[in-house]
Amino acid sequence: MPGLTTNEATARLQRDGPNALPESGRKRRWAILFDVLREPMLLLLAAAAGIYMLLGDPQEASLLLASVGLVIGLTVYQEYKSERALQALRDLSSPRAHVLRDGVACVVPARELVVGDVILVAEGDRVPADARVLEGADLHVDESLLTGESVAVARPAGGDGLLHASTLVVRGRGSAEVVATGAQTAVGRIGTTLSTLQVERTPLQREMRRTVAVFALLSLATCVLMVVLYGLLRGDWLGAVLSGITLAMANIPEEFPVVLTVFLALGAWRMAKHNALVRRAPAIEALGAITVLCTDKTGTLTENRMAVAELDDTGTGQLIATAALACPPMSHDPVDRAVLDAAQRAGEAPEPAGWQRLREYPLSSRLPAYVQVWHRDNDRLVVAAKGAPETIAQLCGLDDAQLTDLHERMEAMTQRGLRVLATAVGELPGSATAELPEEPTGFRLQWRGLIAFADPLRDAVPEAVAEAQTAGVRVVMMTGDHAGTARAIAAQAGISHQADVVHGADVDGWDDSALAQHLGTTAVFARVRPEHKLRLVQALKQRGEVVAMTGDGVNDAPALMAAHVGIAMGGRGTDVAREAASIVLLDDNFVSVVRAIRLGRSIYDNIARAVRYILAVHVPITGLALLPLLAGSPPVLLPLHVVFLELIIDPACSIVLEREPPTNDLMRRAPRPPGQRLLDRITLLHALGRGVVMLATVVATYTIAVRAGAPHPQVSALAFTSLVVGNLGLILLHRSGGSLWRALRIPNAAFWIVVGATSTLLAAAILHPVVAGWFRFAPPGGDLLAVAVALPMMAVVAMDVLQQWTTRRKTTAMSVDAGAT
DSSP: OOOBOHHHHHHHHHHHOOSSOOOOOOOOHHHHHHHHHTOHHHHHHHHHHHHHHHTTOHHHHHHHHHHHHHHHHHHHHHHHHHHHHHTHHHHHOOOEEEEEETTEEEEEEGGGOOTTOEEEEETTOBOOSEEEEEEEEEEEEEOHHHHOOOSOEEOOSSTTOEEOTTOEEEEEEEEEEEEEOGGGSHHHHHHHHHHTSOOOOOHHHHHHHHHHHHHHHHHHHHHHHHHHHHHHHHOOHHHHHHHHHHHHHHHOOTHHHHHHHHHHHHHHHHHHHTTEEESSTTHHHHHTTOOEEEEOSTTTTBOSSOEEEEEEEOSSSOHHHHHHHTSOTTOOOHHHHHHHHHHHHTTOOSSOTTOEEEEEEOOOSSSOEEEEEEEOTTSEEEEEEEEOHHHHHHHHTOOHHHHHHHHHHHHHHHHTTOEEEEEEEEEEEOOTTOOOOSSGGGSOOEEEEEEEEEOOBOTTHHHHHHHHHHTTOEEEEEOSSOHHHHHHHHHHHTSOOOSOOEEHHHHHHOOHHHHHHHHTTOOEEESOOHHHHHHHHHHHHHTTOOEEEEEOSGGGHHHHHHSSEEEEETTTOOHHHHHHOSEEESSOOHHHHHHHHHHHHHHHHHHHHHHHHHHHHHHHHHHHHHHHHHHTSOOSOOHHHHHHHHHHHHHIIIIIGGGOOOOTTGGGSOOOOTTOOTTOHHHHHHHHHHHHHHHHHHHHHHHHHHHTTOOHHHHHHHHHHHHHHHHHHHHHHHHHSSOHHHHHHSOOHHHHHHHHHHHHHHHHHHHSHHHHHHTTOOOOOHHHHHHHHHHHHHHHHHHHHHHHHHHHHHHHHHHHHHHHO
8 A cells, every 4th residue: 555645644634633642732922921920029119110200210210120121031031941841751752653655665753644644663663643454464562551461462454453552563563554643542532531630739839829818918908008107197198109019019928939930840850850850840749748659560660671580401501592593683572682682691692603594483372482493504404492381391392290390490480570481492404495394393392491581670779669668658569460570579679578469359359448458558569450550549548648659551641640649651651641640750760759759858848948038038128118117217128129138039049948958867757747738837936036036136226326326328228238137147047957057068059149149239239329329328337337237147146046955955855755655
């Protein structure tokens, strides 16, 4: 069949669309810009600039408008980068297909396939679309990603010979006519269904929204009160509105959503560097609370390749060499690759010099063995066979006693989770033109022995499992393999050393209560199908566990979506599994899962630090905005001052605190309780308490300057200096996680960059006459400036000493309680 013409294919592509799953809509630049322009802080800055224009101060208005443009530009750029990163997985791969166009075989992007195209498939190819087999020679397909079954299935030409998109051809070659593309394929229909499901907001997202809403209402109330009182007491209503805007800018914690977005985006970027691509950033939050990690075996715990594990030789020493002679050339079969790799390590050539391959007898359901006949250079023929032990034994004519011994040895190997094949060899006279029998049963072969294969455990898996268990995360293995293999791998990985393994059939027979009971004690499940995985995940969630689930197939998608964190395999997984998952592993490695948990915990800790810092720092800023009204003096804090402070607060949150390294006990702590709030009462009071202390230093500085008779521009400069120094001190306190000494010892280049830049700008703002004029400051005297710097620094040291004393008391009390117990 010549296939379609190029014109026909182009017309059908325009009619039916590309051969791809529907993508979620990307956020365009104008949509990003619109979202940025709705930020309350930018609206308040624009309003303040308008008021300065009305007051006849174009210079101040220009400075504020310039700051607005800077913030908009940086935010739009960052948002656009984040949107592009969300498409990284699709951009990583560009699948292609072999197709007949205009009667000629060519290679085209898989997206351009259309119904009616004739595709060519061969061993090792990923099927690009649903297609009906037209011609095929021993065509076998691995459909495990679609059905969950690990055994390859034959796909003959004719009625039942249907190839499904995303399946893998493991043997043979052929041609097929495309019957469905994109969303119309079996894979695409499931993907379309999944795309209609809505992902709920995480607890952290909901808490952030509540917090911002509460503080926004408080800000609005205090802003209105400020405007009314200022206007009534002083009669300057434009000044009142400007002071109210300044107070609102000081109060609104717009950094909260910024922190959540930036920390999760940067966290996703860091995780991608460790082969974990985050599709839904809020899943990072849930990583820190995971209590059960459900993992597959093949390719996740193991290397997803077969390797020779044991040899049961007859004593000739030719076992591997014989097996290599029974491997077809350029084979993609994992067992053949394992044999050839072992032969290469043993110094055996898969095709000896001077030998000629005469004939092959392919593997078949009737005779599960592969036989090759070779011609040697001395007019001798060598027959090499490899296959099921029972079949090879039949070809060798073993007697009953030998068969009994063979079964005992095979049973011992399979109990250790090994896959077993046998080899045999025969030698007879003959030339390169000798007549050979139609069936390999016509040869009389000699038994060579058994070869046992295993999918080897990844090197770092035992260490990663131990780390997860130390962190309070229980690892549960769910595999479609038989119990012996599951038991052996679980023991090697350190998941479980118990002999008990639950089968999928057992899961079918249990009710919910029985299943919940066994889930508390069982860590290994064998012969499980995708529907078993879904039920197990749901049962674990009903037990109150926070569940992470790994998967790769189409039928794994429901379990991936049901889990709190779905983790798909990026290397061998289907698009549907990736779409259903929150995180995609680019290397299909269990170690990357544990590394992701560690990063998730660290990110959550840093978010908590940033939130506490934001709460603390807004107290002195708000206090300084209110202080002049209470003291009956002109305003101290102006919109430009708030912009200056935001240039400290935002980098501190999004750069300094985000880069804080994890604490030493990060993976020795129990998982975070699912119901634990980021801002509980104790945390809120502690953060506000630090802010009140820092406000006291600002008020003290203001009072000392007023009593010293300093003019108002100098008083404003001194109070602002105290506020900025106190702000840097709060960053240091929230960096530490333990003590100031620890914070100063731990490298964090971003912190020192912020300190250096802030100190330089502050010095210019209070000492340089022109810059000081922009801020309505006047250079203060050296003695008062020293007081403005020293008071907040002393407060930081005092708070750190108090924190250390409180921590020691708690530790001592816990030790006494433990001793008493």
